[in-house]
Amino acid sequence: MDKVCLRGRDYRDLAAVEIHAEHGVICQIRPLPQDDALPIIAPGLVDLQINGFAGVDFNHYPINEESVLAVTRRLWQEGVTTFLPTVITNNDDDTEQMVRGIANARRRFAAVGYGVAGIHLEGPFISAEDGPRGAHDRTLVKAPDWSLFQRWQKAARGDIRLLTLAPEWPGSAAFIRNCVQEGVTVSLGHTGADAAQIAAAVEAGASMSTHLGNGAHLLLPRHPNYIWEQLAQDKLWCAMIGDGEHLPMSVLKVFMRVKRQRAFLVSDTTSLAGMPPGRYQLHIGGDVVLSEQGRLSLADNPGLLAGSARSLLYGVNALITAGMASRHEAWDMASVRPAAMLDLPAKGGLAVGSPLDAALLGENGTGELKVLSTYAQGECVWREQ
Template sequence: MQEKVTVITGIHYRTEQSVSLYLEDGRIKEIVPLPAERSGSALPWIGPGLVDLQINGYGGADFNTIPLPEGTVERATRALWQEGVTSYYPTVITNGDEEIEQALRTIARACASDRVSAAAVAGIHLEGPFISCEDGPRGAHSASYVKAPDWELFERWQEAAEGRIRIVTLSPEWPDAVRFIERCAAQGVTVSIGHTSATEEQIAEAVQAGARMSTHLGNGAHLALPRHPNYIWSQLAQDGLSACVIADGFHLPDPVLKVVFRTKGERAMIVSDAVYLSGMAPGAYESHIGGKVVLTPEGRLHLAENPSLLAGSVQLLPSGIHHLASRGLASFAEAWEMASVRPSAFMGLTAQRGLEVGAAADLVLFDRDDQGISIRHTYKAGQKVF
């Protein structure tokens, strides 16, 4: 039986040309320009599906609540589809050994038993506990659980995750970190440098060993750094490192974002690093990590007792894209690609070709104006999921 062909029409996010996309068997079969009489401002925009390499939770679904309630991953996935996210990496942060194992096992079980979760979860991001123990670089991660890289422990966690750990954030300042990085690289696990106080030499050795990325570069750092050298400059200077940044307008000032983009070029990507309070109504909350926090109507999450200190991110990728484009830090097409085809290509996902014939049909139909981006529909492998 011939596969049904789905046709979607809109404005191509890069060419700004009105087109019809023909989808068949989960892929883009054909792209046909529309005649002038069928073009118009009422059409939605069409872009590749968004890919979030680092997300801790969304809409009350938290990947770090132990025990992880059944259905958490599926609820998060369906909610993220409403935000145009077609692939993501649930992020498990520093915790006790057993707690991390339990979270990994529950996420893996969800992917094995639920087609919704399996379709969207491209892998798991393990952020810690092999990070700096220093205040500042450690960020909000609990000091009591931070430790040196431990390969035997990682193998145990990878077994619990059924091989789904695809990204590990660590600091190369630890002895024997190089050997750990080499082992990860040999198994196809992306090592990302983050929450670090490593020296320039340690960062260079980590890259030589196989580290490929920087985790939320510019955040998870000391409040004051030496003018030079310091670990932010050192990571920017490493051509072998791609850089992820949080582009919500709160975590990094625009000049820093501009420098990262100019330095890294095609290797620059954006992540949300959103916590589970993302998507919730503004107000005061009790966070199991940050304590009493406040989510403002503008989308800024801060500590209740000290509004100058952020308590995490709550802006998803569409907000980051809008911020970059509206502030002139990147063209709209470039900003969209920082959150879609670039991370997809970096991680070797099937949707990395974007809007091309033969590419995987992970797509987003959306509206955009001066106020932001509004998602109309999301397609995963050619199927409308929102």
């Protein structure tokens, strides 16, 4: 679509505006007379950690290229216009095939090529210890291997944009420097590293913490420990699962206060996000139950989470309804901030020169937001019926 005009109330201050775009890029924003009947308009959401959605698992080989397109389209309903399919620890050959399948889908389908900003490789270069390792297969965890990573990056045609690793492995600093030189963002996660190892990783160029506070030992020294140490590193961005269950709201509040503009949300969804409630069998987690409220837990131990099944929009609304963030801040934490961390074009949000990736929103009496329609590159890609 060459030209498009959207009218709405800017999510930051609810001022009525008219946004003009040409060839998918915002070229003019004009004020309008105030009209409270207009929907709220906000930048599209950006999710840097999606393991799967609506029955599609990015960690189950083979990956059907059409399924990547299906997830892209399904996420439009949640207001997500940019995301990173996330591939976790697996055997070398399956990892190669999974990143190749996602890369092929990006080149086959224009919608995927635009909506998928790259691949997040979460492992296998993580801690082998119980707790920090999380649900990753211990037998497949290994030390950072540059030649192996290059093999995967070649299969992905350079699409691996974000890599999560544990910096306590020998040689991690050199590996991180190699990644950064090749344009790959390195995030610390699933780690039991000490203060010196974390500092060395940051010095080498690591710039993010993956779902901080999760993928950790059940018991930690009060200080020092690797959560405090990552919080204290000013150069690290802090990704958080904001559903109120992976982290208590009080912990989210502390992380937000410490990291400020470098705190942002991810969903870390599994393939059961967007699926009907019920009992399911996962290849990671086994027998699980998805509740009516969207909570995913082990069938034989409902107190233990089995991953996330709630979208990024849920996390935004959790912060708003808990009174922990304004609409403006909560939405930024799930849109322009993660885009800025990865230096994506969407980092400009609703501004001249930025892509017109946007969600038109309704708001209920508690401030909770609902997506009415979604635009990607100025084109309406989903609208509520």
